[in-house]
Amino acid sequence: MSLSLKQIRYFIATAEAGQVSQAAVNLSISQSAVTTAIRDLEATVGAPLFERTPHGMEMTVTGRQFLLHAYEIMAKVAEAQQLSQVTAEVRGRLTVAATYTVIGYFLPYHMTRLNRQFPGLDIQLFELNRESIEEGLLTNRYDIAVLLTSNVLNPGLDAEKLLSSQRRLWLPARHRLLSSGAIGLREVSEEPYIMLTVDEASHTSLKYWSQTPYQPRTILRTSSVEAVRSMVGNGQGVAILSDMVHRPWSLEGRRVETVTLSDPVPSMDVGLAWRKNLEPSPAVTAFRSYFRRAFHIPE
Known part of the structure; x- marks a missing residue:
């Protein structure tokens, strides 16, 4: 049995929602379609990806490992689909602030792809704590931040969640x-x-x-x-x-x-933050668009 992108997409939705019913709502499809896709995917992988519990769908160790590959596959697909869009034309310097956890466990994978997709974009990365990031965004020292959005407190900032890590x-x-x-x-x-x-x-x-x-x-x-x-x-x-x-x-x-x-x-929520009412530059727009495509967030 071959593996399909639909199965991977449904698997990611279920892993993030923790429930087939909620995944179906998020995908605007039937629960049976999600259940069938996951069952077929498990048959292809040859191991259970979820443990069915009264509280919902808990990922197995294999499931968590597969989720990392699933994100990578979908990011590659999104990258391939955007080859015809403006990439090299985006130029300039972009200052990005990020917290310790984000830099250590989230950003490196995406930085490689950002550099490849936007070769004319000079991304300057700074590691800071949340308070310093919030102050730097408000004073225009940094253009955008990648951080734990569940910790963002300042009302002068807008934030957008990319993923939830249980x-x-x-x-x-x-x-x-x-x-x-x-x-x-x-x-x-x-x-x-x-x-x-x-x-x-x-x-x-x-x-x-x-x-x-x-x-x-x-x-x-x-x-x-x-x-x-x-x-x-x-x-x-x-x-x-x-x-x-x-x-x-x-x-x-x-x-x-x-x-x-x-x-x-x-959960630990990771996402983007920027100054409220900011008129985004082409560099900021490209950066945000990349992550929205990678995590299937509507533009």
Whole structure:
């Protein structure tokens, strides 16, 4: 059975929505069409991509790996479809601010394609925290930003979400909770916890913890995702982080598993931000259009 772009598109919609019903609504098609496409795709891949649960469609490890390939395939298709559009004609300097997580785990892939699609565009990239980015956008120091839009607070800015990355519990291989039933923040509070601090992760974490009677038993606060990954892999604690920064192996070669929590935990939303009422330059328009095509956002 051959793989089709329709199957990939329906798979991405389901992965992002977490439910077949919502994916069908977003795609304006029937639920049965989505279900059939995913079933056929799983047959082609030869492995389940989702685990069907009472809460919706949870991606398997294979599903999360396939999602990365799916995004790449659709980005390539979008790139090929735009070959006849204005690309080389876009020239000039574009200053782009981005946060640590975005630069480390999101932008490199897209920067390569932007540079290839717009060879006349000189993109200057700056890594900053959110507060500095917001101030820089408002004072025209930066043309546009790529950051965690769920953290943007300033009313003088417009923001557009590109993707949502679900936050899950990270556990070492053979951890006792892997064989448990539903795992919530109560169970997590009983474990040593490693708190990531970069990109306001600790602030976000404490916001959803504060909705419960529990608190994390934090043994370390660190700005290093790799430190969290290594400590979890070595069985020194657990963490709650997004799929975007997850890798299944630590630097020492230890397995890092993920589990979806039964308690509500907000996703990590990545997107673009710019000064409100900004008259976009051709460079800004090209930059925004690239990401809208890559993530299938209507122009």
